[in-house]
Amino acid sequence: MTAPKKAGKRKPSMADVARHAGVSVMTVSNAINRPDIVSESTRERVRASMDALDYRNNLVARSLRLALPRQIGYLIGPHRFAADAYMDQFLHDLAATCEQHGRNLTLISTGSHEIEACEDLYYGQMAAGFIVPDIWFGDPRLPALTERGIPFVAYGGDPHDESATWNWVDTDAEKGIILAVDHLTSLGHSELAYLGYPDGLITTRYRRLGYLGACTARGLESSLAPGRVMETGPEFIDLLAAARALLTSDDPPTAIVSATDQHALAVFLVARELGIPVGSGVAVTGFDDSPVAGESGFGITSIRQPKDRIAELLVEILVDEGTAVRHELLEPELIVRSSTV
Amino acid sequence: MTAPKKAGKRKPSMADVARHAGVSVMTVSNAINRPDIVSESTRERVRASMDALDYRNNLVARSLRLALPRQIGYLIGPHRFAADAYMDQFLHDLAATCEQHGRNLTLISTGSHEIEACEDLYYGQMAAGFIVPDIWFGDPRLPALTERGIPFVAYGGDPHDESATWNWVDTDAEKGIILAVDHLTSLGHSELAYLGYPDGLITTRYRRLGYLGACTARGLESSLAPGRVMETGPEFIDLLAAARALLTSDDPPTAIVSATDQHALAVFLVARELGIPVGSGVAVTGFDDSPVAGESGFGITSIRQPKDRIAELLVEILVDEGTAVRHELLEPELIVRSSTV
DNA sequence: ATAAGGAGATCGCCTAAAAAA
DNA sequence: GTTTTTTAGGCGATCTCCTTA
Numbered sequence: 001m002t003a004p005k006k007a008g009k010r011k012p013s014m015a016d017v018a019r020h021a022g023v024s025v026m027t028v029s030n031a032i033n034r035p036d037i038v039s040e041s042t043r044e045r046v047r048a049s050m051d052a053l054d055y056r057n058n059l060v061a062r063s064l065r066l067a068l069p070r071q072i073g074y075l076i077g078p079h080r081f082a083a084d085a086y087m088d089q090f091l092h093d094l095a096a097t098c099e100q101h102g103r104n105l106t107l108i109s110t111g112s113h114e115i116e117a118c119e120d121l122y123y124g125q126m127a128a129g130f131i132v133p134d135i136w137f138g139d140p141r142l143p144a145l146t147e148r149g150i151p152f153v154a155y156g157g158d159p160h161d162e163s164a165t166w167n168w169v170d171t172d173a174e175k176g177i178i179l180a181v182d183h184l185t186s187l188g189h190s191e192l193a194y195l196g197y198p199d200g201l202i203t204t205r206y207r208r209l210g211y212l213g214a215c216t217a218r219g220l221e222s223s224l225a226p227g228r229v230m231e232t233g234p235e236f237i238d239l240l241a242a243a244r245a246l247l248t249s250d251d252p253p254t255a256i257v258s259a260t261d262q263h264a265l266a267v268f269l270v271a272r273e274l275g276i277p278v279g280s281g282v283a284v285t286g287f288d289d290s291p292v293a294g295e296s297g298f299g300i301t302s303i304r305q306p307k308d309r310i311a312e313l314l315v316e317i318l319v320d321e322g323t324a325v326r327h328e329l330l331e332p333e334l335i336v337r338s339s340t341v
Numbered sequence: 342m343t344a345p346k347k348a349g350k351r352k353p354s355m356a357d358v359a360r361h362a363g364v365s366v367m368t369v370s371n372a373i374n375r376p377d378i379v380s381e382s383t384r385e386r387v388r389a390s391m392d393a394l395d396y397r398n399n400l401v402a403r404s405l406r407l408a409l410p411r412q413i414g415y416l417i418g419p420h421r422f423a424a425d426a427y428m429d430q431f432l433h434d435l436a437a438t439c440e441q442h443g444r445n446l447t448l449i450s451t452g453s454h455e456i457e458a459c460e461d462l463y464y465g466q467m468a469a470g471f472i473v474p475d476i477w478f479g480d481p482r483l484p485a486l487t488e489r490g491i492p493f494v495a496y497g498g499d500p501h502d503e504s505a506t507w508n509w510v511d512t513d514a515e516k517g518i519i520l521a522v523d524h525l526t527s528l529g530h531s532e533l534a535y536l537g538y539p540d541g542l543i544t545t546r547y548r549r550l551g552y553l554g555a556c557t558a559r560g561l562e563s564s565l566a567p568g569r570v571m572e573t574g575p576e577f578i579d580l581l582a583a584a585r586a587l588l589t590s591d592d593p594p595t596a597i598v599s600a601t602d603q604h605a606l607a608v609f610l611v612a613r614e615l616g617i618p619v620g621s622g623v624a625v626t627g628f629d630d631s632p633v634a635g636e637s638g639f640g641i642t643s644i645r646q647p648k649d650r651i652a653e654l655l656v657e658i659l660v661d662e663g664t665a666v667r668h669e670l671l672e673p674e675l676i677v678r679s680s681t682v
Numbered sequence: 683a684t685a686a687g688g689a690g691a692t693c694g695c696c697t698a699a700a701a702a703a
Numbered sequence: 704g705t706t707t708t709t710t711a712g713g714c715g716a717t718c719t720c721c722t723t724a
Contacts, residue, residue: 011466014695030708
């Protein structure tokens with residue numbers, strides 16, 4: 001067992017290990033990084049000394065010598081309305097992915113100085129690049145970073161705009177909603193409605209456009225009526241009000257496509273209140289497959305983003321630092337639960 | 342305006358600035374860190390050169406030389422049930438606080454190897470210490486870190502257990518619930534009920550104990566009946582079921598003290614469904630003053646944790662690294678909204 | 683004597699080339 | 704001639720002397 005260390009004691013360096021093992025510093029370094037060029041006996045001796053001294057590689061010195069920053073920055077926003085824990089889970093997965101690549105995820109608090117903070121970290125050799133989530137149309141952060149030559153990847157991009165000169169990764173929101181519409185029509189529904197946030201984030205617009213496009217393509221005229229396409233305010237009570245308006249209208253839809261799991265939850269709650277059985281009475285789909293959808297006990301059919309793949313790509317692009325700009329549009333997946341029978 | 346830089350170009354060092362300004366490297370360093378000992382004319386010249394070359398201090402080299410780690414680790418859990426975005430907001434605030442102290446918040450993904458990851462970062466001079474949230478009784482992470490001599494602060498601690506040898510910061514959950522009970526009794530309520538999670542997290546137990554203690558002290562016997570103290574499962578549907586059981590019981594409470602804002606939200610939704618006006622019909626309080634309470638449109642009276650102060654203390658303890666173990670129990674604050682009239 | 687600036691060593695690690703086995 | 708190990712040198716910033724006006 002390892003003895004507790006006194007605080008403030010200098011941590012052992014390679015030189016200490018070298019002395020202890022009776023070899024040169026270089027041999028210790030090689031034993032760690034290129035074990036193949038060190039003889040087995042020496043390697044074992046070095047390893048024993050490292051254990052004895054409880055040696056750890058000094059990551060800062062290593063980073064300096066290799067000119068290889070260890071951190072990846074993540075621009076975290078102050079907070080999101082009606083957060084459904086999707087981003088919460090995603091953040092954890094992203095941190096894990098960074099660790100697998102020998103990096104660490106560092107949060108950059110968003111406020112007035114986030115770009116300056118990125119500059120300091122990037123030019124200070126601390127961060128290899130940045131991940132920028134929650135992209136909206138005309139997001140000024142993207143050109144600001146580009147102009148400064150700071151590597152980054154946006155989580156969110158416009159698939160119909162080839163002109164973006166920066167990397168992005170996103171789920172095909174349009175296609176996701178189309179999956180939901182197709183699923184519902186295949187169940188016999190022809191009176192649909194859409195419930196979501198107004199445009200702002202890129203993904204929000206494409207979720208709405210996906211609905212409009214799918215209904216148009218399938219000739220579902222009535223599902224495109226003004227009262228059938230609802231855009232809500234950010235507060236949860238707004239979602240409930242919109243859901244209620246849909247379900248109590250003169251010509252209520254038999255199925256509701258929601259832009260988020262929170263909207264779907266709102267439909268669930270209002271339907272319960274009105275005595276409408278969800279699934280058989282009114283079908284509803286969500287988006288993101290957050291815990292609200294699968295683990296709230298409601299069983300909400302939802303559209304899953306390939307979280308793991310997204311995290312992998314975001315990190316990979318920053319670590320590899322290829323020259324070509326990458327736009328990665330990923331396939332969503334429909335997760336069917338009891339809210340659509 | 343700054344010209345865009347070519348990727349891969351070497352970043353200017355102090356030596357470059359020194360050459361450009363016609364001074365020694367040391368003078369540049371002094372101009373940055375101890376401007377008072379450099380003459381004004383020289384200082385200006387150096388500053389102009391720094392601007393011209395777009396110089397940034399290499400944080401890695403600085404960290405190595407000073408043996409001063411720049412990062413503070415945060416052990417982020419995979420996900421929380423019924424997340425109410427409190428932790429979400431808190432994480433952002435914490436990152437901002439770290440930045441104010443010249444540090445950065447690094448996420449350590451929790452899984453099987455989090456302690457090892459902490460070791461690598463701490464002994465690798467990368468992280469000064471760690472913040473451990475979501476503390477449960479007998480949490481093995483705390484002794485594991487202590488034993489290894491790794492500095493950390495827990496966000497969550499047992500105020501009635503003096504024996505903990507580690508730093509912690511927490512809000513006085515008991516007192517918070519007592520504030521809620523007192524508020525409700527002062528409004529004339531004497532038939533209360535409690536709605537929360539079963540024990541597990543330290544704060545969860547003390548929220549419940551706070552309720553039991555307050556009712557006992559005030560002689561509210563009926564509010565301590567088994568059917569009045571509800572512990573729910575983690576899924577949102579469980580919260581709704583418990584709220585329904587309370588509101589539809591033979592002897593329903595006139596006020597419900599909830600351990601989280603999510604529980605209070607559940608009460609709100611069920612009350613609406615039952616046609617009971619919240620506030621006048623049944624009063625309800627939440628906990629954490631998350632966006633659900635204040636920004637959901639419901640107006641839920643809630644108990645606010647002093648978020649800013651907590652973040653400040655957590656970071657301060659790690660940055661100062663005093664020798665004495667600190668246990669900081671902070672005062673909560675009652676935020677009255679329309680859910681209690 | 684004081685104030686301003688400079689030369690050299692150092693933090694811990696790794697690359698490249700030379701030396702030893 | 705190969706395999707193994709060592710000797711220099713330097714990444715970029717800072718600290719400790721030390722020199723010069």
